Amino acid sequence: MKLIVETLIQETLQKEKKNLFSFLTGAGISSESGLPTYRGNDGIWIKGTKYHQPEEFGTFRYFSQNQEEVWQYNLFWKKLIEEAQPNTGHFAIAEIEKILKNQFQLITQNVDGLHHRAGSQKIFEIHGNKQSVRCSSGCNGxxxxxxxxxxxELTEDLTEKDLDLLRCQDCGDWLRPNTLWFDESYNEKLYFLNSTLRAAKKTGILFIIGTSGATTLPQIIAEKVLQYGGYLVEINTEENSYFFERFSRTKKYMLIREKASDGLIKIKEMIEKYT
Structure with missing residues (x-):
């Protein structure tokens, strides 16, 4: 399998069209930095939200009725992110970007900013970023x-100063995390919907790392890559993702059974070999 992937990398580097190397990452890559995933047995949706179902708690509707509780949860996430460091997988992707330059695109579902801290530049954060906020009434950017x-800490109450800081300076309404919730839709302005689909059309190989594929835009991106003649290479230790279930019978899907960091280091070495 790895020999096939290496040959595919060599051929894609030589193409003039549909020669983009795109990387789609999810929570699995950041789990190696100590951040919990969302849907695993130890996932943050299970352990961090008073046992709410994600589709209940992770919504604008829930936030609009329980702002302090949601912000307690997000300031706990802030603590986890501050304590985490980029791992060798994040750094491998940043190094691949330096090698490929204009032939590179990173699409991440992660909201932790670890790709930025590792040095990646060309990033579409399709679920937003927890290091940023916006007015819940939409009065500013x-x-x-x-x-x-x-x-x-998860059980720590907000202070009066916290409550002050979490109000919009323009209209006084609550600020909200700049992340996509379950009852919201992808768009171009905040979540790069059109940009990612344009990139998918130009992609020769889409590397899928650390994501179960449970959300719609990553699924559409993979479909679009195949539709326009590209290949899917998934790095996953198990055969349990949407992508494996949906595409494993097609000739243009390949699975590398490695953890994220190990697989990405090998991909980087393959790309270096032919550039």
Missing amino acids: VLPMPSELKSK
Whole structure:
């Protein structure tokens, strides 16, 4: 299998069209940095939200009725992210970008910013970023998380100062995390919907790393890559993702059974060999 992938990399590097190397990452790559995944046995949706179902808790509807509880959860996430460091998988992707330059695109479902910290530049964050906020009434654009806002333990209450900082300076309504919730839709302005689909059309190989494929845009991206003649290479230790279930019978899907960091280091070495 790895020999086939290496040959495919060599051929894609030589193409003039549909020669983009795109990387689609999910929570599995950041789990190696100590961040919990969302849907696994130890996932943050299971352990971090008073046992709410994700589709209940992770919604704008729930936030609009329980702002303090949702912000307690997000400031706990802020603590987890601050304590995490990019791992060898993140750094391998950043190094691949330096090698490939204009032939590279990173699409991530992760909201932790670890790709940025590892040095990646060409990133579509299709689920937003927890280091930024915006007004829940939509009166302004995306803003950095207030620097004075401190991270919290999960059971730690918000202070009066926290509540002050979490209000929009323009209209006084609540600020919200700049992330996509379950009752919201992908769009171009915040989540790069059109940009990612344009990239998919130009992609020769889509590397899928650390994602179960449970959300719609990653599924559509993979479909689009295949539709326009590209290949899917998934790095996963198990045969349990949407992508394996949906595409494993097609000749243009390949599975590398490795953990994210090990697989990405090998992909980087293959790309270096032919550039």
